[in-house]
């Protein structure tokens with residue numbers, strides 16, 4: 203039973219038999235009459251295209267488990283710190299419907315929305331608790347508040363609104379295009 207978009211984690215709004223439609227506008231259907239006889243899942247709509255997620259963190263577990271994918275679909279990730287202007291530039295080159303907010307803490311989401319201002323396409327809300335599953339071609343813009351916290355927790359409103367932020371972009375690419383992590 204599919205309850206959420208397998209790409210962006212948006213909840214299902216419609217379901218009939220082997221067909222699901224999600225809040226993000228993406229549809230998933232299962233094709234059973236495949237040459238191999240093994241049912242195949244197909245995605246159609248915005249989440250079938252490369253996505254740009256805006257988050258407050260990047261973690262390798264956002265990459266799909268390798269055992270679920272054939273070797274040619276294995277991915278690698280490249281992360282670099284960028285500046286505010288780079289984030290603007292990247293968002294200006296991205297189709298608005300490919301941008302997904304994935305900031306799980308509402309006040310942090312509002313502060314980052316103000317920080318990104320006009321660069322954020324109209325109608326994109328950053329506040330969303332999603333399970334992200336990245337594919338080659340996707341990017342993650344991680345906007346990370348800078349202050350010392352003695353343990354992992356949600357930040358207070360004062361901390362968030364007075365924080366400085368660092369910006370990181372992670373690009374997901376096919377593993378065969380990336381340098382091997384195993385070479386010296």
Ligand SMILES: [Zn+2]
Pocket residue numbers: 207208209210211212224226227228249
């Ligand atoms: Zn989706």
